[in-house]
Amino acid sequence: MIELGVNIDHVATVRQARRTHEPDPIVAAALAEQGGADGITFHLREDRRHIQDRDVELLMQTVTVKTNLELACADDVLAIALRVKPDWALLVPESREEVTTEGGLNVIADGGRIAAAIDRLKERDILTSLFVDPDVDQVAAAAKLGVDAVELHTGPYALAGHHSVASELDRLRSAGAVAVESGMRLHAGHGLNYINVRPVAKLPGMIELNIGHAIVSRAVMVGMKEAVAEMRRILDLCSP
Numbered sequence: 001m002i003e004l005g006v007n008i009d010h011v012a013t014v015r016q017a018r019r020t021h022e023p024d025p026i027v028a029a030a031l032a033e034q035g036g037a038d039g040i041t042f043h044l045r046e047d048r049r050h051i052q053d054r055d056v057e058l059l060m061q062t063v064t065v066k067t068n069l070e071l072a073c074a075d076d077v078l079a080i081a082l083r084v085k086p087d088w089a090l091l092v093p094e095s096r097e098e099v100t101t102e103g104g105l106n107v108i109a110d111g112g113r114i115a116a117a118i119d120r121l122k123e124r125d126i127l128t129s130l131f132v133d134p135d136v137d138q139v140a141a142a143a144k145l146g147v148d149a150v151e152l153h154t155g156p157y158a159l160a161g162h163h164s165v166a167s168e169l170d171r172l173r174s175a176g177a178v179a180v181e182s183g184m185r186l187h188a189g190h191g192l193n194y195i196n197v198r199p200v201a202k203l204p205g206m207i208e209l210n211i212g213h214a215i216v217s218r219a220v221m222v223g224m225k226e227a228v229a230e231m232r233r234i235l236d237l238c239s240p
Contacts, residue, residue, distance in 0.1 A: 002235040005039035006032040007212025012050035026058045035228025043070035060084045073117040092131040104133035104153040107141040134175035143182035151187035158191025180205035201238035
């Protein structure tokens, strides 16, 4: 069965637009669990544009499925991760100018800083994953750092025009094969929705998909529990 991680960041984005108390990402996480989520993903960004420190604390107290904390290799957020001990830490690049994460980590060029963060997380028995572009060299570099998983950046695939979808899917397939051969778990995420998710879910060795914006957008119309349940049904049909 493909595991579904539900990213609740955009629930917090709506809340922060008014700097008020609703909608509460803690409630969204509980409803996502009821809808069939296997994990809850949340990104504590350096600029705190959506998820806040308070959210992290409460999520760690209330989520009963696995927790997946996205963070940059920055001392302040890394210190929080080491203290609250999520099940997974997903290291991602960050730029304050971006609307959302625009690309994967450059593991080849920044391996030293990433390795240092991984070592600190592993000392606390936190499973580690790297968000990388579907590039075989980047995946191979991630494997050398001893991470437990890579999450392939599916943004280019999600944005591809009809003529380039196949080539982007091939990139994902090739990068995924390197991850599996290296003994890492294969995850993917970014830009996946109820239509384009199927080919990614069917990639050989795929274990987990992390999906946020599409589910939260659907939840505006049908509610969080039903939105997650709909995605859960799609992934169940894709499982071998």
